Amino acid sequence: MTTLLPSTTYLVGGAVRDRLLGLAPGDRDWVVVGRTPQQMLDAGFRQVGRDFPVFLHPDSGEEYALARTERKSGRGHGGFVVHADPSVTLEQDLARRDFTINAIAEDAGGRLVDPFGGARDIGTRTLRHVGPAFVEDPLRVLRAARFMARLAPLGFRVAAETMALMRGMVDSGELAELVPERVWQELRGALSAAAPAAFLQTLRGCGALAVVLPEVDALYGVPQRPEYHPEVDTGVHVELVCDMAARLAPGDDRIGFAALVHDLGKALTRVDRLPAHVGHEHAGLAPLQALCARLKVPNEHRQLAEIACREHLNVHRLRELRAATVHDLLARCDGFRKPERIAQLAVVCEADKRGRSGLAEAPYPQAALLRAVHAAAIAVRAQDVARGLDGPAVGAAMRKARIAAIAAVRA
Numbered sequence: 051m052t053t054l055l056p057s058t059t060y061l062v063g064g065a066v067r068d069r070l071l072g073l074a075p076g077d078r079d080w081v082v083v084g085r086t087p088q089q090m091l092d093a094g095f096r097q098v099g100r101d102f103p104v105f106l107h108p109d110s111g112e113e114y115a116l117a118r119t120e121r122k123s124g125r126g127h128g129g130f131v132v133h134a135d136p137s138v139t140l141e142q143d144l145a146r147r148d149f150t151i152n153a154i155a156e157d158a159g160g161r162l163v164d165p166f167g168g169a170r171d172i173g174t175r176t177l178r179h180v181g182p183a184f185v186e187d188p189l190r191v192l193r194a195a196r197f198m199a200r201l202a203p204l205g206f207r208v209a210a211e212t213m214a215l216m217r218g219m220v221d222s223g224e225l226a227e228l229v230p231e232r233v234w235q236e237l238r239g240a241l242s243a244a245a246p247a248a249f250l251q252t253l254r255g256c257g258a259l260a261v262v263l264p265e266v267d268a269l270y271g272v273p274q275r276p277e278y279h280p281e282v283d284t285g286v287h288v289e290l291v292c293d294m295a296a297r298l299a300p301g302d303d304r305i306g307f308a309a310l311v312h313d314l315g316k317a318l319t320r321v322d323r324l325p326a327h328v329g330h331e332h333a334g335l336a337p338l339q340a341l342c343a344r345l346k347v348p349n350e351h352r353q354l355a356e357i358a359c360r361e362h363l364n365v366h367r368l369r370e371l372r373a374a375t376v377h378d379l380l381a382r383c384d385g386f387r388k389p390e391r392i393a394q395l396a397v398v399c400e401a402d403k404r405g406r407s408g409l410a411e412a413p414y415p416q417a418a419l420l421r422a423v424h425a426a427a428i429a430v431r432a433q434d435v436a437r438g439l440d441g442p443a444v445g446a447a448m449r450k451a452r453i454a455a456i457a458a459v460r461a
Contacts, residue, residue, distance in 0.1 A: 058082055058083050058084050058085060059080055059081075059082050059083075059114070059158065060080065060081050060082075060083070060140060060155040060156060060157055060163065061078060061079070061080055061155065061156040062079055062080065062081045062143075062144070062154070062155045062156075063079050063147070063152050063154075064076060064077070064079070064152065065077070065078040065079065066154045066155065066156050066162070067151045067152055067154060067168070067172065070154070070169060070172050071172060071204065077112070077113075078112050079112070079113050079115070080112060080113065080114045080115070081114075081115055081116075081117050081140065081143050081155065082114050082115070082116050082117065083117045083136075083138070083139065083140050083143070084117075084136045085116060085136060086116075086135070086136055087103045087105075087116065090103070090105045090114070090116070091105075094108040095107060095108060095114060096108065098113075099115070102115065102116070102118050102132040102134050103115065103116040103118075103134050104116075116134040116135075116138075117134065117138040117139065117140060117142065117143035118132055118133060118134035118138055118143060118146070119132075119133045119134075119138055119142050119143070119145075119146055120132055120133075120146045120183075140155060140163060141163075141165050144163070144165060144166065144180075145165075145166070145180060145181060145183070146180075146183065147180055148179065148180065148184060148187075148190050148193055148194075149168075149171075149177055149178060149179060149180065149194070149197065150166045150167055150168040150170075150171045150178045150179070150180055151168045151171055151172050151177065151178075152168070153165070153166045153168050153180050154168040154169060166180050166181070171209075175201075175204060175205040175206045175207065176206065176207060176208075176209050177194060177197055177198065177201065177206050177207070177208045177209060177212065178208075178209040178211070178212050179209070179211075179212045179215060184212070184215055185215055185218065185219050185222075188219055188224040188225045188227060188228055189228060189232055189236070190216075190219075191216045191219055191220065191225060191253070191256065191258050192228075192232075192233065192236035192237075192253070192258070192262065193236060194208060194212065194216060194252060195236070195240060195248075195249045195250075195252035195253045195258070196236045196239045196240045196243070196249060198245070198248040198249060198251075198252045199239075199240040199241075199243035199244070199245050199246050199247075199248050199249040200243040200244065200245070201248075202244075202245040202248035203244050203245050208252060208255075213255060213256055216256035216258070217256045217257055219256075220256055220257040220258050220261060221257070225258060225261045225262060226261065228262070230344060230345045230346045231346060233262050233345055234345045234346060234347060237249075237262075237263075237307075237345070238303045238307075239303075241292070241296075241303040241306030241307055241310065242301050242302070242303045242306065243296065244296055244300070245293055245296065246289075246292035246293060246295075246296055246306055246310070247289035247290070247292055247293045250263075250266065250285075250288070250289055250292070251289065254267065254270065254285075263341070265311070265314050265317065265337040265338070265340070265341050266285075266288065266310065266311070266314070267285075268314075268317035269284040269285040269287075269288055269313065269314070269316060269317050270283060270284070270285030270286075271283060271284075271285065272284040272285070272316050272317055272319070272324070273324055273325040274287065274316070274325050274327065275325045275326060276325075278406075279406055279407075280406060280407040280408050280409070281406060281407040282325075284313060284316045284317070286407075287313065287405060287406060288309075288310065288313060288405075290405035290406060290407070290410075291309045291310075291312070291313075291401050291402050291405030292306060292309050292310055292401075292405070293405070294309070294400075294401040294404050294405040294410065295308075295309035295397065295398065295401035295405075298397050298400060298401055299397050302394075302397075303351070304350060304351050304354050304394065305354070305394055305397050305398055305401070307347070307351045307354075307355055308351075308354045308355040308357075308358040308359075308394070308398045309358075309398055309401050309402070309405070311334070311338050311341065311355050311359060312334070312355070312358045312359050312362055312398065312402060313330065313334060313359075313402075314334040314337040314338050314341075314359065315327070315329070315330035315331060315332065315333030315334025315335075315337070315359070316330045316334070317337070318330070318333045318334075318337070319333075331359060331360055331361070331362060331363050332360065334359045335356060335359055335360060338352075338355055338356060338359055339352075339356070342355070353391075354391060354394055354395070354398075357382075357383045357391060357395055358395055358398040358399070358402075360382075361379060361382070361383065361395065361399075362398065362399050362402055364379055365379075365395065365396070365399040365416055365420055366399065366402075366403060366416060368416045368419055368420055368423075369416070369419065369460070373453045373454075373456040373457035373460065374453050376423055376456050377427065377449065377452050377453045377456055380392060380423075380424055380427055383395060385424055385427075385428075386427070386428060389424065389428055392420060392421065392424040393421060393424075395420070396416075396417040396418075396420045396421055397417070399414075399416065399417065399420075400414040400416075400417045403416075419459075419460070422459050423455075423456045423459050423460065426452075426455040426456055426458065426459045427452040427455050427456055429455065430448060430451045430452050430455055432444060432447075432448060434451075435447050435448060435450075435451040436448060
């Protein structure tokens with residue numbers, strides 16, 4: 051097997067960016083300049099790219115892409131013609147990238163190739179677009195917001211000129227061309243990051259939140275009772291809840307999604323009833339289901355979100371509920387067949403309670419209580435309480451024994 055000359059191969063993108071930020075390295079991506087697909091194959095690489103030539107290294111399995119350019123050919127994220135051949139330079143390849151901090155390459159000697167000032171922007175903690183071609187891909191608006199969900203804790207801000215471009219992209223209507231799967235992919239990535247609120251704030255700042263998540267955007271400006279919600283604004287509350295969920299369950303996008311959508315019903319409260327939101331937990335199910343259908347949200351995310359939307363007030367007042375009511379709550383959540391759901395629900399409800407101005411460190415004993423009553427209930431075994439019974443009598447005996455176990459925990 052032959053090998054590529056080091057001078058033609060550069061480490062690019064996130065690996066370079068994260069090293070300069072002092073973050074733990076992730077996957078490494080490489081760009082190869084001055085080579086043809088056949089030369090890559092002759093060197094032992096395996097081609098995997100369909101729209102443009104991407105190859106896997108025969109030993110490391112890392113991705114090596116031939117340097118390429120892109121030309122806009124239609125509307126939406128996929129409307130591009132890709133050109134890759136030995137004449138494409140490294141700078142031309144870097145110029146097609148989204149943000150300056152992602153448009154830095156490193157050669158075999160560790161020297162940076164940084165034609166667009168990405169290292170400078172890392173130093174000033176600025177997320178800035180590479181060039182005017184940024185506007186050609188509407189997905190980059192969501193990518194900017196997702197990057198902010200990861201980088202805001204490091205002090206990053208979006209450059210004013212980049213925000214201006216993003217507003218123009220929203221106004222052009224091209225975000226409507228985004229396929230649901232790509233929107234969900236970016237949302238899921240943001241909910242897995244440390245600061246999901248920055249994702250919402252960035253999208254709202256350029257007008258995109260109303261396009262991609264109108265059900266969430268509708269929560270901003272909706273007042274809540276200040277004795278329960280010192281932040282008052284429901285949209286602000288959801289930001290705080292999302293960040294608290296990221297703190298309590300780092301990287302768990304199922305809990306993050308449930309946190310995001312748990313209060314959608316508050317946008318539907320009649321004006322004459324504000325700032326109270328009686329029944330919002332049930333009113334929120336319809337917009338939640340519409341959002342999930344539109345973005346093709348996976349079932350496991352949708353189901354947990356529906357449970358959290360419907361049950362979060364019940365969990366908040368868990369100590370006040372009768373043991374039989376608690377049992378039925380666990381059953382509605384399918385907590386006897388899928389016990390992990392109750393632990394997830396406990397985290398979402400804790401995030402909701404602590405996701406309020408000044409209450410981030412407040413205790414939430416309901417979470418531990420919910421886990422304790424659930425553990426007691428699922429410990430009940432049919433062979434111990436329903437011996438000799440069959441049919442509906444088994445279910446009745448199990449319910450009675452489970453209720454007794456729940457009551458014993460709360461005694």
